Amino acid sequence: MADRVRHIPEATVARLPVYLRSLAELVDEKTATVSSERLAEMAGVNAAKVRKDLSYLGSYGTRGVGYDVEYLLFQMSRELGLTHDWPVVIMGAGNLGQALANYGGFTDRGFPVAALVDADPSKVGQTFHGVEVHHVDDLPKIASDRGVRIGIIATPAAAAQAVADQLTAAGIRSILNFAPAVITVPEESSLRKVDLALELQILSFYQQHSQPDPEASGSRT
């Protein structure tokens, strides 16, 4: 039994939110229990993976029955730290920053946008979708006043590293980077990236390699 083993593989962590969403759907449709097989289907993975993933959280299933939807949902929310809100700041009040502030999906899911932050004084004071733009110099104050733990970088690539450093200086250790640039953060910080063009380039690769190119000559058979 050896304490509660507290190391959950990264790959598993990345799937927990998908299970969470599936569980939320099951609650909506008033399903009381769910098998690993059903959950696997909903999450688009296989059943063995679901069972192994869930086993890292603890033994919350019942053999012969399945998992109690509500109980599992609660445990998973707790594990993911979603039992309370996490206010975020969006760095960069340009197109992307505004669009993200505008996008309801964050607030709805427990990540209210506490502020937009920009270096351009002409943007400071403006409001987008109810979110005010503050000057980057005020970041430390905003972060501590509003308990912001997560920063979203929505600046041009050239500014991304400097902005990451500002977030770090303001005590923000979780960063979601939308800028198409590689940034480095201290060891103890978490960094996730979303790079739209990169995803399209990956699709392009597979597109390129899918159809046997009619121009490919020379190699018969």
Added chain:
Amino acid sequence: MADRVRHIPEATVARLPVYLRSLAELVDEKTATVSSERLAEMAGVNAAKVRKDLSYLGSYGTRGVGYDVEYLLFQMSRELGLTHDWPVVIMGAGNLGQALANYGGFTDRGFPVAALVDADPSKVGQTFHGVEVHHVDDLPKIASDRGVRIGIIATPAAAAQAVADQLTAAGIRSILNFAPAVITVPEESSLRKVDLALELQILSFYQQHSQPDPEASGSRT
């Protein structure tokens, strides 16, 4: 030599665009050759990985010297299928769809937005950032007329699977899904996902587990 070995690991494919970007920077600053070490630093990975990744494309380096920046950039663009444009359609002309149409980053990188597509007749005919909204019934025609091979799903979650099916029916086999929903596509199609809330939830997990919880009791040492 056994032909040219044509299986590149997925993990490698996902890194190629990052190398590509680094190489583009090197070209800008007129650097002629680059070592795996330098490239690794720029891409935020380690040097052995760079060498192994590049070796899948072929032996484009020179021992004792490094890689010719321009030549490698060209080879990599070719491999990624970026020597020509790939027009895309954006499915869903709501907030997110409009924001994506508005975001210059796609067109700049060789993925011009051929059309926005929506089911709502009141949106059809409108223009966002120079991109016209078409009715979803016209999708097959648009796709074939404009050679669209990539579709971007920017609809609400509830519509995502139906839209994916419409894309498939229109012969589009590469899909980038922004909707917070699991969708399935035929075996031969490629699917990538971008889920903003999911990324924040992952950060929340690590945030939650980072600080040694002061309430954690019992285990001394």
Added chain:
DNA sequence: GAGTGTGAAGTAGTTCACAGCC
């Protein structure tokens, strides 16, 4: 009988370490 929990086997990806070439 049904369905979880998990060791064991299998697979993919990473890193090491060094032979080989410039």
Added chain:
DNA sequence: GGCTGTGAACTACTTCACACTC
């Protein structure tokens, strides 16, 4: 001497298969 290219060792993740519990 410097740096690539790559087998070999290692690590992470996935899947299988079955003992175990309800």
